[in-house]
Structures are given as structure tokens and as C-alpha cells.
Amino acid sequence: MALEHAILVSLLEQPGSGYELARRFERSIGYFWAATHQQIYRVLKRMESDGWIDARAVAQQARPDKKEYSVAAAGRDALSRWLDEPIEPESVRHELAVKIRGAAFGDPAALIREVERYREAHTERLTRYLAGERRDFPPVETAGAPDAGRELQHVVLRGGIAYERMTLAWLDDVLATLHRLASRA
Amino acid sequence: MALEHAILVSLLEQPGSGYELARRFERSIGYFWAATHQQIYRVLKRMESDGWIDARAVAQQARPDKKEYSVAAAGRDALSRWLDEPIEPESVRHELAVKIRGAAFGDPAALIREVERYREAHTERLTRYLAGERRDFPPVETAGAPDAGRELQHVVLRGGIAYERMTLAWLDDVLATLHRLASRA
DNA sequence: TCCTGCTATGCAACGAGTTGCATGGACAAG
């Protein structure tokens, strides 16, 4: 239900085409709200016909034309209304936790390998986030006080970093537990 | 795609009816895999017709009959096969993060109130987790070494606790940032 | 006594998300 609103935020931060939005969802926005290009194109179409956004055809050299979208007044209103709605608790969906509890009825050694792979993926993600932080949010002394939008982007990124660090620590706990159980058997 | 498998794990830990499963999903399992009773009943029906689970009618006094499900051999096989599949990265969906970035284009004061409400909900959840931990996982000295299934349940719960603690710390960061921006304006 | 809430199961309709496929030009590497 919030994909529209995520798109509005992204377009307010910077107008762009469906394709560009899809790439942003792979990078920054997608870190906390995933979406494929299919979803994005479909929703953009609906948003345009609802008058939330305006499209503008942009010709380019050496690549296909694109439709650049920007937020219309009705879109800003819709976003404000949504921002005032209460936040409902996120519905979690953590496949690994299901698998861990399932390991009591399967092969724990196989799970250890999977958890290690998974851990590497999260290490990589943390590295990526930290690189993004260094790139986009330099220390105040060198860059001066950032504007509100950047501050908010930064605090969201800090959340991602905290999440990855917590996850890595937990995965170490999981691995230690699995090893303990394996050696006991 | 993993709801079936979450149900299999839960039924292996303890057979039960659709209704009972729905309540477990509100409590322990639901902490990392949410599901409503509608979903559960529908999937149970499919699983039964696929021969993954067996149903048994159970008459009760002073309440409606129920269908108690238990895992069949084919279900155990399906679970093993699924456990051996690689884990795909979770797709995140964090509404609050979208709203925080949206706050640059809306009313930050309203967001502060919302974040505070949200923070309380997480405090409550952490309290609930910790109470569950004290209840279900007493220290080894008093209870002796737990079996593998319980150890695995415990490490998953520790993950939930770590998640809530991390979230609370981050929400404090968010609130501090929002206050800083509000006082600056 | 009436109303609320719990146990227990389910249908129907809708909305959101996924997967597979299609098109087509530009450019770089082998």
C-alpha cells in the first residue's frame, strides 16, 4: 500500500523516469522498500491517471526516449494525508528463522553452510552501506551542516547499518549454537 | 512461498488445528512469519490435498469440533527439500523509513508523535519477548541442558530480542534527529 | 437477559507482488 508513497518521496527528492526509479529502488530506497520495475511501471501509470504525478517526454541521444515524472499538487496532498495516518506495525517475514527452527527436523550441517553464505551476503551489504555513508554523508567539519532532507536520509541509512550489524552479531550466535548442537550429537 | 514450511515446522513441533496454528502465528511463529487465519486455512487445505499433512477430527466438549493436523511423510520430505534450498535475501518493507524520508516534505512534528507511539509498541514487544524468554528458557543450572529443538527456538527468540533492542536504539536516534531539525527551523 | 468474546471453520472478492516474456537501439569487448 505504500509503494505509491515511496515513489512520491523519491520523485520529490528528484524527478525521474520509471527506469530511473527502478534503479533507485535497487540502491537506496530499496534498502527499506523493495520493488521491481514491473510494479513501478504499473503504479506510475495509475498515479498518472489519478493526477498524482505529471509525465513529460524527454528525448535523448543514443538511447531511447524516456518519460520523466514529477509530483503534482494532488500527489503532494496524497503524501501529506498518508504521512498523517498512523503507522501500522510491520509484518515480518524472516525465512531464515523458519529454517533454523526447521533444522531440528533436518540436517544441521547443511544449515550451517547456508547461514555462512547468508552471513557473507550481509557483510557485503554492510560494506556497501558504509561506503554509501562515507560517500554521501561527509563529516560536518568538511561539508557544513546538511539540509533536512539529507539528515533524514542519513538517519534512515544509519538504521540500515545498525540492522546489518545486529544481524551479523546474531548470525554469529546462530552459528555458535549450531556448532554446539552438531558437536553434541 | 514459505508459509507452508512454517506450518510444517509448527506442526512438527506440535500437531494442532488451523485455529491453534493461527494463535501460534500470533505468538511465537508470527514474530518472524506473520499469517492470518484465512491464509492458514487455505494453505492447510492445499497441503492436505497434496498429502503433506493428515487431518483427524477431534470432538470437544463445550466447544466446536476441530480438525487436528499432523505432518505426513510427504510433508517431512517437502520440508527437507526446502531446507536444502538456498536462502534468498529477504525483501524488506519498512514503512517507517519511507515516512521518515517523506518528513522532509511534510510535518515533522506529527512524525515525532508517530515515532513515539511506534517506539512504545516496540518497547512492549521487547518486554513480551523477555517475559517469554524467562518463562520458556530458564537458565541451564536450574533446568539442565535443553534439547536441540528448544535451543533452536531460543536462538531465534534471541534474534527477536536483538532486533527490538536495535530498533529502540535507532528510534532514539531518529527522535534526536527530528528534534534537532525541528528546533533548527 | 442481552451483549460481548472465545472457539472453530470457511467463502468471495479484491489488491499486491512475482515471473516470464517481448521489443529495440547503442555501445563495448572478444
Added chain:
DNA sequence: CTTGTCCATGCAACTCGTTGCATAGCAGGA
């Protein structure tokens, strides 16, 4: 000169998840 990757948009079919509603008996409190 062919293969692969990037840009850019889109349809169709499908599965999954959500919301609203329905039934129905029993228990407990106002």
C-alpha cells in the same frame, strides 16, 4: 561479427495476501 550489457517500457498470467462477511454454540459479566 557476434555476444553481452545498458537503457527504456510494457503485457499477460499467475500466486500470494488482505478484507469483509458468515455461521454457530458456549461462557461470563452487566
